[in-house]
Amino acid sequence: MSFxxxxxxxxxxxxxxxxxxxMTLLISMIGTIVxxxxxxxxxxxxxxxxxxxxxxxxxxxxxxxxxxxxxEFFRGTPMIVQAMVxxxxxxxxxxxNMNQLVAALFIVSINTGAYMAEIVRGGIVSVDKGQFESxxxxxxxxxxxxxxxxxxxVVRNILPATGNQFVINIKDTSVLNVIGVTELYFQTKSVxxxxxxxxxxxxxxxxxxxxxxxxxTCILRYIERRLDGPKNYSMIGQPPVQVETLVSTKGRNDxx
Numbered sequence: 001m002s003f004x005x006x007x008x009x010x011x012x013x014x015x016x017x018x019x020x021x022x023m024t025l026l027i028s029m030i031g032t033i034v035x036x037x038x039x040x041x042x043x044x045x046x047x048x049x050x051x052x053x054x055x056x057x058x059x060x061x062x063x064x065x066x067x068x069x070x071x072e073f074f075r076g077t078p079m080i081v082q083a084m085v086x087x088x089x090x091x092x093x094x095x096x097n098m099n100q101l102v103a104a105l106f107i108v109s110i111n112t113g114a115y116m117a118e119i120v121r122g123g124i125v126s127v128d129k130g131q132f133e134s135x136x137x138x139x140x141x142x143x144x145x146x147x148x149x150x151x152x153x154v155v156r157n158i159l160p161a162t163g164n165q166f167v168i169n170i171k172d173t174s175v176l177n178v179i180g181v182t183e184l185y186f187q188t189k190s191v192x193x194x195x196x197x198x199x200x201x202x203x204x205x206x207x208x209x210x211x212x213x214x215x216x217t218c219i220l221r222y223i224e225r226r227l228d229g230p231k232n233y234s235m236i237g238q239p240p241v242q243v244e245t246l247v248s249t250k251g252r253n254d255x256x
Contacts, residue, residue, distance in 0.1 A: 005200045013191045020187030021208050027104050027176070027183065028169035034105075035112025036162055042067050042113070043120030043154075044146050067117070074114035080175035083107050087179040104181045108169055119161045123154035156227050163220035167213045184208060 090096040135145035174185035192201035
């Protein structure tokens, strides 16, 4: 690899790399946010208690079956195939000529939604069932219990997995070049085709991908620490209490 060529490629083509990185971040960010919302909605629907009989039972069974098919289909097929089917298939079957950016956002969002639905389901299952029972005991319905008691805990529990999905989306947007989306991989391929320096061009793209994923990871870890709160707190009229002290005290009490 020639360092001079790397500098030359960056100097001559930095606007293309910048546009590609911006498009990659835009698609992955919106796709992750929309996918997380879809996953939360599916998680809430999946946890609705099914009545023993009646029309509501039938409707919930049908809805859950449809959602299960959606989850299994989009988790069981590659995003690159989904992009080809949705973008070109919608034009051939229904005459819908989708804009590449709109198609990319739609594909990443529904793909992420399928994965997030399972992540949310795991987060809901991790919440102790006694909290559901306590919410019902004080007169809350299922939706109120989910909104005020369960989901605040679920959001914290699934934040690392959501961040991981965001990082995956940043990398997986590269497959959208098959439908002409001008993200980072597409722009890098264009630059490499102009100067025939493929190694140097894609080395620059590799560094840009790493910068984006590393930055997102650091930001999400900072948010996690903020959500965890301080490691010490003060009760009225008492000195600050360290969390580590409470944990060690609890361990000694358990041994006794």
